[in-house]
Amino acid sequence: MLLTHYLEFIEEGLHSTSEFPGGTVTVTSGRFRVYDVLYGFIELSRDEARLIDTSVFQRLRRIKQLSLANLVYPGAEHTRFAHSLGVYWLASRVVSRLVESGFVDEDEAALFRIAALLHDIGHLPYSHAIEFYYHLKFRERISDKFKFHEKLSHTMILLCDELREVIVSLGYDPKEVVALLTGTHRDIKLTSLISSDLDVDRLDYLPRDAHHTGVAYGLIDRERILDTLTVLDDGRIAIDEKGIQAVESFYVARLHMYQAVYYHKTISGYELYLAKIYEELVEYDPELNLLASPQGLEKVIKDSTISIIDDYWLYSKMLQALKDNYAPKQVKKRIQNLLSRKGPKTVYNVSLFTHDPKCIKDAKHVVDVLVDCGVEEDSILVLETTIKFLGSEDEIVYVKTRAEDIIPITEASQLISNLPRYYYVERVYVEREYVDKALKCIKKVTHKTYQKI
Template sequence: MPKHIKDPVHGYIEVPADLVPLVDTTIVQRLHHIRQLGFAYLVYPGANHSRFEHSLGAMHLASLLCGRLGLGESETKTICAAALLHDIGHGPYSHASERLMQEYEHFSHDDISIHLADPAIDAQLKKISVSPDEVAALVAGGHPHSGIIHGDLDVDRMDYLLRDAHYTGAPYGNFDTGRLIQSLEIVSGKLVLNQSGISAAESLLIARTLMGPTVYYHHACRIAEEMFLLAGRSHFGSDATGVEQFMHLDDVTAAAVLLNSPSATTRDLIDRIRTRRLYKRSVYAGRELVDIDHLPQTKESVNRMHQAIVETASVRDEDVILDIPPLRKEIRMDVLVRRHHDLVPFNEIVPMLEMMNATRHGQWRLGVYAPAELRDRVGEAAREVLSLRHATKQHKLTGII
């Protein structure tokens, strides 16, 4: 029998009978205990939703879209299984631990092959005649129908924008999912947007752009994530195997590991996050104040700059966090739009992409963070070492988001 689950975003979600045993596996149930938005709960107290409910939401939207596209029962079952399982590769605190793992070896949460090899998952997929290799390809982007799960207008993005907006209270993530799904079709094996769905697609683009600085890159979320990374480096040192094992934990068990670390630095940082005694912004500079071309590009050069700030400020290494994020990738919409009898690239019809990308570039910030009592001292040292330009009134105005 199928199960019906009440969801605050989509209403009732039906889990097909074939997929119910997948939902009940340990690997999927683990997602109950991984926050969808990592440390965003420190800013938005309602942001305690989990990867589990997002996975159900993505599966629900995948089912609706498969029905709209007229896909067969076997294809629909495989795609819905992929949507349900697409996040099982996430480690504790979602993207925060992914960044930690990437410092030790190549890692992507979209590569779920190792998790699909779990005996319980593998047995259940084969029992319902779903290929684990096909599921992995759908999630990683190497399948003819990957656009449903891993594309520019995918069900993953549709669900997380709506869900994150709902739980944070931020109004910027809302758009017409129903209209968007009803406007998608398959032409020559590719997912194509009907002209009637352009406004819904534009709304999704705007949501992606505005949710960035408001939620995903909010400075307090960024600071907590950087503190978590510093705690992880201090705890694991060069132990890549330990980090790999850590990635299989959930938020609660991961916090317990770090709170009981032999490293005093790790224990202090995790306790600060738990009690919201976060580091403060000593420097928080946009592109107009930073010489982007002369920023350090390698881990070694970043470490040297960090050390220079530490020495100039006469503080401990762990009292300074230098955060130089990569420039945000430009939004690209490799989607064709059906306009009358023609298929036209989305970019030719919707010129707002250039504006959206300019806005995303303007959202970039270089940060130097320190404990509250050291904020001013570290800030002076950082401005000297980084040779930051002085902000003009115009710069201050353009830096507001």
């Protein structure tokens, strides 16, 4: 059994009490337990452990949660596997309260736990770094509503024979699991808990990423939020009035973590660089080329070949290219730069919190200037993105007041109402041999923010 080293199985019919740092956990018959750095022991049923034992789920052990963030924060070695278990555990706690309150039944709760467990099953090697490539490659096929890895997760749940067989054997329809993840499930109370401004995904990754990077900004009062969290009959997420301060800390933590970790200029530069390397490897390596088409991706998903496509797999592809006399010299140079931490540098950087999503966009102009100055266009990388911090009316958190009124969190909290709605990032990077030339060119033609790192 794949879980033997990590999970403790309590023999059926036994009743066990185990000591661990932070407290005592009592486990009854037929349960698996795994120790988590944030929550202590996480308990899973025998059925849920079967999903974790699939080769495609075990693959998440070998995909880092924060891609290349360990190049800046050496402790950021945690995985999608740990995050998925964390989201499952938070989902279990929330949905148990809903069952006790009569909001949902046991079958709906079990389905919700499965959806939480599988929400990130579609991540490819190095997580969001490789998504840069696929968003450009499939931009006409990907809606604004879902990220590439989310679409791939939905596809895996529907098409991967190994996953489908387990889900069906547990008495559930894979389409129902996907409906929960896409927000189209008939029970809107559950969909909002898995995808909204204040969902179990964010409640796990903010403190988890903060813990492993050592960045204190992401710490939140999770217990207070869970204690005051509820769902209204119409599906909207709500908290009791006494939980407002905890939710305020959650929103502020998001702002800081996006600035300090998720869009840290060095991390983003290396992620773009890896996406560039991946694009070049796709042209050279037939096995990677297969993954560049929807048909190829569906094939490796259906036959579970995707279970070997992880960080180590892509790393080995890069090492093979370095040793291959026929590999393009340019890609070999870039791979060597990545492995030696000699990636691109920021030469133009605008990152700001704003209420206006329509910011001035100068990156294209900067690129034109650099090319005119003799900087090789192939050596230029551009990041341009707008992150929305407060959701739409359907996604935003609501507050249930002492008078039983339901009002948006933006009305209940002056702090949240004054927070910026967007984080706008526009950066231009160049490979190191062009940094001095690029900075001189930019100084001559623009008064916008530029940085020499």
